Amino acid sequence: MKKTLNIGGKLLDLSTPQVMGIMNITPDSFYSESRVNQLDEAYKKAERMLSEGASILDLGGHSTRPGADAVSEQEERKRILPVVEMLCKHFPNAILSIDTFRASVARQAVEAGAHIINDIAGGNLDPQMFETVAALNVPYILMHSRGTPQTMKDLNQYEDLVTDVLQELQAKIYQLQQLGVKDIVADMGFGFAKNADQNYVLLNELRSFQALNVPILAGVSRKSMIWRKLNITPDQSLNGTTVLNTVALLNGASILRVHDVKEAVEAVKLVGLLHGKW
Template sequence: MKKTLNIAGKLLDLSTPQVMGILNVTPDSFFSGSRVLQIEDAYKKADKMLSEGASMLDIGGHSTRPGADAVSEEEELNRVLPVVEMLRKRFPEAIISIDTFRASVARKSIEAGAHIINDIAGGNLDPLMFEAVAELNVPYILMHSRGTPQTMKELNQYDDLVTDVLRELQTKIYQLRQLGVKDIVADMGFGFAKNADQNYVLLRELRAFEALEVPLLVGVSRKSMIWRKLDITPDQSLNGTTALNTVAILNGANILRVHDVKEAIEVVKLVRLLLSKN
């Protein structure tokens, strides 16, 4: 399995799991603690996550929680571009990921200084996305999903969950490889066209996705698969998130996408000690 990403000519080593901090420039993301609406607030949150050990920051301007309202391309760009530009200026060493399913937003964000495209739609919502990724020659996070945020909840029927998700990701990876895309990360899409029980199957069977021969990203942070099962709220879901992030690392995750960086870094450190042969 490939364990590096080429970030603007520098190799990011994923043999030690890395932590990606979530920075949502939206008023309606499901976890209120991830939302930042002012540029100075984005700076403070980014500074905190980087100081806690995040190696990547994921900037999103369009909520993709199930049932989320659509946001225009113009509005999405107005939200994310100032943040990308600020981060490049104030944290020049930080790795910036743009969380978007629109090729145009991806292009303009990369031009503004972002390094990675994180596409929750896996190319399904914009036929130009794969072409843009190939032309931009940047790492691409390919997430498995079906439908749109408005329809995904109805599209969780599978003949065999793990086999079907694996096959659908393999098909997309083949398409990307044919276009010359070298750096691909696979995300199983926890919560996207999967119900809570299906999410746990995917997490338990995470090693099966090593067959893709690309790094694996797991994003379960504060999701409903935790708080609905425990009859709590997203605000109360840090402990559950930490538990599942531990399982993810033990099962082969290379990147954790999280709201709470400090706790995720602690998971990485303790699991490394657990698995150390010294």
């Protein structure tokens, strides 16, 4: 399995799992503490996450929680691009990922200094995305999903969950590789066209996705698969998140996408000690 990503000519080593910190430049993402609406807030959040050990900062300007309202392309660019430019100026060594399903936003963000495209739609919502990523020659995080944020909750019917998700991801990986995309990361899309019980099946079977021969990203942080099952709120879900991040690491995840960097970095270190690895 490939264990590196080419970030602007430098290799990011994934043999030790890396932590990706979530920065939502939105007013409506499901976890309020992840939101930043001013450049100074973004600066402080980035500084804290990087100091706590985040290798990657994931910037999103369009909430993709189930049922989220659509945001115009112009508004998404207006939210994202100034933050990318500011972070590149003040944190030149930080690796920036852009959480977008729009090829034009991806292109402009990379031109502004971003390094990775994180597409929650896996190319489904913009037919130009795969060709754009290939032309930009940047790593691409391919998430499994169906439909849109408004319709995904009704599209969770599978003949065999693990096999279907694996095959759908494999088909898209093949398309990307045919276009010349070299660095692909697979994300199971926890909560996207999956109900809570399906999320746990996928997490338990995460090692099956090593058959894709690409690194695996796990994004379970503070999601409803935790707080609804425990009858708590997203604000109370840090402990549950850490438990599931640990399971993801034990099952082969190479990147953890999280709201709480310090705790995720600690999980990586302790699991490494358990295995005598990193």
